[in-house]
Amino acid sequence: MLSFILRRLGTMALTMLCLTLVVFFLINLNPNLKKLAISQTEMHTSAEQLEDWLVNHGYRQNFFVRYGQWLGILPKQPITDPATGKPAQRFSFCNDPVEPKFSGVLQGDFGCSTKFKTTVGAKLFPALGATGLLMFWVLAVMVPISLLIGILAGMREGSRTDRTLSVASIASTATPEYVSGVIFTVIFASWLGWLNGSAASASQGLTFYNFTLPVMTLAIYGTGYIARMTRASMVEVMTQQYIRTARLKGLSFSSVVVKHALRNALIAPFTVIMLQFPWLLTGVVIVEVMFRYQGFGYTLVEAAGNNDIDLLLGCSLVSVFIVLITQLISDVGYAFLNPRIRVQ
Amino acid sequence: MQIEYISAFDVVVGVLWRFWPVWVALVLVMGVSFAYKKKLGLYGQLFDSGVGIAGVGICLFWLFTAIFASTISPFDPLAQVSIMKDTLPGAIEPTSKLIYYFGGDKLARDVFSRMVYGSQIVLIIAPAATGFALMVGITLGLPAGYYGGKIDTVLSFLANLVLAFPVILLFYLLVTPGIMDTPIPYAMAGLFFLFPIIFFSVLFWTRYKNRPDRLYILLGLTLVVGGWIYIGLVFDKDPLKIVHIDPNQLNIFVAVVFASSPGVFRIVRGLTMDIKTRDYVAAAQTRGESPWYIMLWEILPNARGPLIVDACLRIGYTTILLGTLGYFGLGLAPESPDWGTAIKDASRLLRSFIHPALPPTIALMSFVLGLNLLADSLREQSMKD
Numbered sequence A: 001m002l003s004f005i006l007r008r009l010g011t012m013a014l015t016m017l018c019l020t021l022v023v024f025f026l027i028n029l030n031p032n033l034k035k036l037a038i039s040q041t042e043m044h045t046s047a048e049q050l051e052d053w054l055v056n057h058g059y060r061q062n063f064f065v066r067y068g069q070w071l072g073i074l075p076k077q078p079i080t081d082p083a084t085g086k087p088a089q090r091f092s093f094c095n096d097p098v099e100p101k102f103s104g105v106l107q108g109d110f111g112c113s114t115k116f117k118t119t120v121g122a123k124l125f126p127a128l129g130a131t132g133l134l135m136f137w138v139l140a141v142m143v144p145i146s147l148l149i150g151i152l153a154g155m156r157e158g159s160r161t162d163r164t165l166s167v168a169s170i171a172s173t174a175t176p177e178y179v180s181g182v183i184f185t186v187i188f189a190s191w192l193g194w195l196n197g198s199a200a201s202a203s204q205g206l207t208f209y210n211f212t213l214p215v216m217t218l219a220i221y222g223t224g225y226i227a228r229m230t231r232a233s234m235v236e237v238m239t240q241q242y243i244r245t246a247r248l249k250g251l252s253f254s255s256v257v258v259k260h261a262l263r264n265a266l267i268a269p270f271t272v273i274m275l276q277f278p279w280l281l282t283g284v285v286i287v288e289v290m291f292r293y294q295g296f297g298y299t300l301v302e303a304a305g306n307n308d309i310d311l312l313l314g315c316s317l318v319s320v321f322i323v324l325i326t327q328l329i330s331d332v333g334y335a336f337l338n339p340r341i342r343v344q
Numbered sequence B: 001m002q003i004e005y006i007s008a009f010d011v012v013v014g015v016l017w018r019f020w021p022v023w024v025a026l027v028l029v030m031g032v033s034f035a036y037k038k039k040l041g042l043y044g045q046l047f048d049s050g051v052g053i054a055g056v057g058i059c060l061f062w063l064f065t066a067i068f069a070s071t072i073s074p075f076d077p078l079a080q081v082s083i084m085k086d087t088l089p090g091a092i093e094p095t096s097k098l099i100y101y102f103g104g105d106k107l108a109r110d111v112f113s114r115m116v117y118g119s120q121i122v123l124i125i126a127p128a129a130t131g132f133a134l135m136v137g138i139t140l141g142l143p144a145g146y147y148g149g150k151i152d153t154v155l156s157f158l159a160n161l162v163l164a165f166p167v168i169l170l171f172y173l174l175v176t177p178g179i180m181d182t183p184i185p186y187a188m189a190g191l192f193f194l195f196p197i198i199f200f201s202v203l204f205w206t207r208y209k210n211r212p213d214r215l216y217i218l219l220g221l222t223l224v225v226g227g228w229i230y231i232g233l234v235f236d237k238d239p240l241k242i243v244h245i246d247p248n249q250l251n252i253f254v255a256v257v258f259a260s261s262p263g264v265f266r267i268v269r270g271l272t273m274d275i276k277t278r279d280y281v282a283a284a285q286t287r288g289e290s291p292w293y294i295m296l297w298e299i300l301p302n303a304r305g306p307l308i309v310d311a312c313l314r315i316g317y318t319t320i321l322l323g324t325l326g327y328f329g330l331g332l333a334p335e336s337p338d339w340g341t342a343i344k345d346a347s348r349l350l351r352s353f354i355h356p357a358l359p360p361t362i363a364l365m366s367f368v369l370g371l372n373l374l375a376d377s378l379r380e381q382s383m384k385d
Helices: A002-027 A030-040 A047-056 A063-071 A120-155 A160-173 A177-191 A208-238 A241-248 A253-265 A267-275 A277-290 A296-305 A309-337 A339-343 B008-018 B020-035 B041-048 B050-067 B111-147 B149-164 B167-174 B177-181 B184-192 B194-208 B212-235 B247-275 B279-287 B291-302 B304-327 B339-347 B358-384
Strands: none
Touching: A002 A063, A002 A309, A002 B149, A002 B167, A030 A047, A030 B177, A120 A160, A120 A208, A120 A253, A120 A267, A120 A277, A120 A296, A120 A309, A160 A208, A160 B358, A177 A208, A177 A277, A177 B304, A177 B339, A177 B358, A208 A253, A208 A267, A208 A277, A241 A253, A253 A267, A267 A277, A267 A309, A277 A296, A277 A309, A277 B167, A277 B304, A296 A309, A296 B167, A309 B149, A309 B167, B008 B020, B020 B041, B020 B050, B041 B050, B041 B358, B050 B111, B050 B358, B111 B149, B111 B194, B111 B247, B111 B291, B111 B304, B111 B339, B111 B358, B149 B247, B167 B247, B167 B304, B177 B184, B177 B247, B184 B194, B184 B212, B184 B247, B194 B212, B194 B291, B247 B291, B247 B304, B279 B291, B291 B304, B304 B339, B304 B358, B339 B358
């Protein structure tokens, strides 16, 4: 088991290395650098001055050197001040070093956000905290509801409850966040006026009034999928011999479901829930933009829209890490929950 | 000038009336299918369940809407009639006396016509991109599952690499205006559009290797048609000027194919690994058939059930992806009538006007719902066998 986890961690590190290299390459394409230079300099700068700015701030160094610097295996060089000829800070608002120094992701320095004029760490981690809160409430709503729907539907396959709930879950998987968000806002905010259509005030304090709509919107897309998987797993378990035995020895239907079927039927949904995280990440971006909630997704869109290189790299590192770690947890957890695999 | 309105009842009747070519086509197709359902195989079996009929009905509805879009919609989707700005549903346009059934948006365009024309964009890009993703996934997934070993390790690693990207980040990196100045989208298009040609060439080669009369015709046809479309799409140099795609649409297309082919790859790989242990594969191996013959003519036909179901779900998912792109204003032109862009424009103004937001959301939701219902009932039917 330990060697399995270690091997997976190794693959994970390799994947992250490849992915960050790809992201680094795509962000540093020439048009993107031009865009960055234009947004960072004064209005009406000539093409040569833009080029000067890029050279000066070290954006024209060799690609692999810059990637190494970002990673922390090559020292970050200070820039030369064109006026005095002395070494100077690259970005003063980030307290960049004046002498060459190993300061990259491996040392815990995620770089400097040119859009928010602060270090990436200072921007990214509070945003992650805010998104973590959102994720927590989404999971707290989504998981119990979807498991309940799946179990009720799968308990008696082909019954009217099953058909109704199945169509409802199919409908929910057909509703992406930007659709349900609009519909919920129209119904609950514009029409009934019960809830707030913006979660901007949620950064100061969560209330039922400003946080329900984002949570509902984000939960609905995943609910149907998890419910369908739970149903499939439940249907399979209900046809097993031991369920029939339990019924034949005279146990009531409810006690068969609760004591015998549930424990075995919930193994597969666990994997599904863990694998929902990549989808939730996309959903988070849509919902946070739609409801103006200042979290990770909002930061990602701002970083991408303004070509904020270090911040976008930080965002992609975090999201790729989340995707890979949830995959690992789902594999390990599956083996742990399923005694048949654990014994082997 | 005062704008006159028709009643809500008239709006409903008017909208239903505007869709008349769709109803006619729908009744014809559904009637014929229903009458001959016994002879139509898997498609005919769909008409045995309510879910299946609903799925087929909704999908055909949007298909016919896309085909007859110019007859159904009373206005040009891009035309702006300034007096109709933000009008409520049922407003009468003063000069032509035609009706803005679902009102006007903030740029005074007809919401109803935009919704109808939006279906064209979705119904062209989503199935086509899914088709290409299927080709890529099948062509790479079959050898990965069949041979295993190093090929499998490398291809699976690459697929997992793409799958580990959150979709939205991938789109922000791949679908930006700046990237069109670089050769990346064209290189990717050149790579992806090669797969269908390879697929069909190998398909015909393995089957008709010993029958040159058939082989040369089929192979020649594949290369000519494939090469013609390839030149038109990738280099935009179609000598006949028929095949043409805008650079930004090509960019979206490539990004969507790139995002969804690893999923197909994984499914095909899994199915291949399962099917290659069957007896008929062993029999073909004993006969001395080539590996590619076994993959394409023994394994692939037996994997078609799950693949068809997946293709239906995937078209729905691609529709959602296109909507996401539109919602973030990536790739598609800002005035484009596609549903995602319309939702983006309308959702910013929800506080003042809700009517421009509802038609595109409901359209997108119903189309994806139709595809999901179709996939569900296909799965039910293929499980029965």
